Amino acid sequence: MRYFIVPTYNEAANLPHLARELAPFLADNQAWLVLSDDGSSDGTRELARSLFPIERLTVLGDGTNRGPGHAFNAGFEHVLARAKDEDLIVTMEADCTSDIRILPDMLAIAGLGYDLVLASVYAQGGGFERTTWLRKLLSATANFIYRFIFDLKVSTLSSFYRVYRAGSLRVAQKRYGTLITEHGFICMLELLIKLIRTEARVIEVPMVLASERRIGRSRMKLMRTTLHYFRFLLRFNSRHGRRAHPSSQPR
16 A cells, blocks of 8 residues: 655645546555645635545645644554555655656665655755756755764755655554654654654655746745754754664675
8 A cells, every 4th residue: 555645735736637646546446645734724624625636535624734744743643554565665755856757766666675766866866957046055064064973874854755665654653652843844853853763765766846847936945944944953852852763885
């Protein structure tokens, strides 16, 4: 079984394109889509029910805006209450900046026994299209700092676009109690560190981030997110300690 978790916040303009991209993957009864809505006010929830197969769709959310971390955690909790350990969970952006063309490869690689497959703009062959030099600089700097401090052997730390094995998420959930406690975009880094520290097998595949495919502006506030990165460093170290598990290397 494959589950797709997509957080949404005022993504009505992007949903038709997302529905077209996901249609081949939702065409059989072995796939399920969870849209975890974060308080949209533009009709995202209602539109989703008309665009996606209703028999393979769950829309979560109570109309309150709490941030992508809360939306992701709600999605994971919903799916893990139903999934088998061997099932795969795909997470991706609702704004169509996740390159759907590499998803078959990501799923195939996950089938080789990896617990987490990351789509990486920093892996050889990946990159950015039409993004600012400041965003590139801040992203690269934050990645370098966190890779050094936590001894992480992966290059992309906070991408939404991933394939997880459900069993590996359950292991992290059992150890930490809650998979995600951070409400902002830093939530994906938090989850990555927790998975690595529970000996998840991780691998990266290259992806070119095409931000021009997005309709509307990015929901990420650059300076606020950068500040959250450094606050997270202090909070996570105080709660869980500094040392990361060396098994972040693919094996």
